[in-house]
Amino acid sequence: MKKIFDVLPPEKLKEKEVIYLPKKKRLKKGWILFFLILALAIFFLKEFPSATIEIWPKTEISKFETDLLVDRQIENPNLFKKSIPGQNFELEKTISREFSSSGRKLKEERATGNIKVFNETTYSQVLVATTRFVSKEGKLFRSTERITVPAGYYEGTKFLPGEIDVEVRAAESGEDYNIGPSTFSIPGLAPSPSYTKIYGRSSQAMSGGSKKEVLVVTNEDLNNAKDFLTDRAKEEGEKFLKENTPIGFLLLEDISKTEVLDISFSAKAGEELEKFNCQIKIKAKNLIFLKKDFEDLIKNYILSKIPGKKIQPESLKTNYSVENFDIDSGKVFLLVDTEVKIYPELDEVFLKKEISQKQIEEVKIFLKNQPEIDKFEINIFPFWAKVLPANFESIRLEIKLD
Structure with missing residues (x-):
């Protein structure tokens, strides 16, 4: 037997109800919010204004002169002793x-070269060192070593002279002895028959002969x-x-x-x-010494001489000269000339006290009557405010130096 199930359709979700305000009511709420914000803004601007006053104090250029010691033996600057450490x-x-x-001198060089000595006799010939050889141009050269010229010999029926090479040097210096290939006689063999049988011949020029002035x-x-x-x-x-x-x-x-x-x-x-x-x-x-140590000591020295005043660091100019020194002991005494712009130190608490809650025109009159002030400029927020704030923290004084 089959079971029969009834399937019921799901209920439709109820649609969300949206409530629409009338257009007039929405406009009314917007205007209320706008005027509320405007009222709050006016209240805060009125109750919490702010002011910035730029003040240019009266300045003057002052000159100072002082001694200063650079000392290798100390570690820290000393204003009382006017000394700074050196290294x-x-x-x-x-x-x-x-x-x-x-310097100048005459430099002389003798020409040198090689001669081949020929012997057309049947016996050898000893030639001692410094043996004279005279070229066909008449230039005298001498051998540099002892030699033995071998005797001539036969090759079959042909007679060939003995021969040997020897180094020679000119008897005198100069370029005249740089002669080309030549034939040489040996005066020491005259008047024997060997004089014509033993002779020399060069195949290359002699070189190196010179006579000149050198540095x-x-x-x-x-x-x-x-x-x-x-x-x-x-x-x-x-x-x-x-x-x-x-x-x-x-x-x-x-x-x-x-x-x-x-x-x-x-x-x-x-x-x-x-x-x-x-x-x-x-x-x-x-x-050497630190530039900062030097400038700080000079600034502090100047401030000690001008109580109630300040200096403009950027205007500081110094010129120093050495009066005495001993590098070995590590001491140098300087004379320092200084030029700097100074101005009175303003009492900000006093100024704020005098100008707070005052009309702007009153503030201008007051500031003009301050002998230490050269000029000023007042900036107040909101711009329509006529009275400076009562709160000191809402008044900012800015010192300006040209």
Whole structure:
């Protein structure tokens, strides 16, 4: 038997009811909100205004002069003693320069070359060192070593001369002896028959003969080079120190101490050179000090001399000169000339007290009557406000310096 189920359709969801306000009521609520915000804004602007007053105090340029000690033995600046700490600053540098030789001498060179000696006799011939050989041009040369010229010999029915090479040197210097290939006789063999049987012949030109004036290094040249670089050492050392002074430090010029550690030359006196080099190694030393220490002490010194006034740091100009110094002991005494713009220190609490809750016109009259004020400018918010705020924190004073 089949079961029968009744399926009921789901109930339709009830639609959400939307309530619409009449257009007039919505406009009314919008206007109420607008006027409420406007009223609050007016209230806060009225009750909590703000003002900024830019004040240019009267300024003047003042000059000061004081002594100052840079001392390597102290660690901190001392205003009472007018001293600041210094530091040793040492560097080594090598200076080199080329110099010209001034000496002159006559340089003579004798020509040299090789001769092949022929022997057409049947016996050998000994020729001692310095044996004379005379060219067909009449130029005399001498052998540089002892030789034995072998005897002639037969090859079959043909007779061949013995031969040997020997080095020769001209008897005199000069280019005249740079002769071309030639034949040579041996005067020492005359008047024997060997004179015509033993002779020499060159296949290449003689060379090296000369007679000329050349430049040489003198002791005076070396001493002048040494003196020149030694004189330059101080200038070069100070320049090197200045170029390598650490950032933030000051170097006192013209008091550097320079020591020559070593001197060397590329040549000796008597050498035939047109130019030579001289090199010196130096050690330069000086005192350096922090620029901040120097400027801070000068500023504090000036402030101690002008109670109730301030300085404009950007206008500070200093010029110092060395009165006395001892680099080895680490003390330098300076005379410092200073120029700076100063102005009266304004009592902001007093000013705010006098101008708060005052009409703007009253404030202007008051500020104009203050002898320490040169000019001013008042900016108030909101712009329609006529009275300065009662709250001191809502009044801002800005000091302006041209």
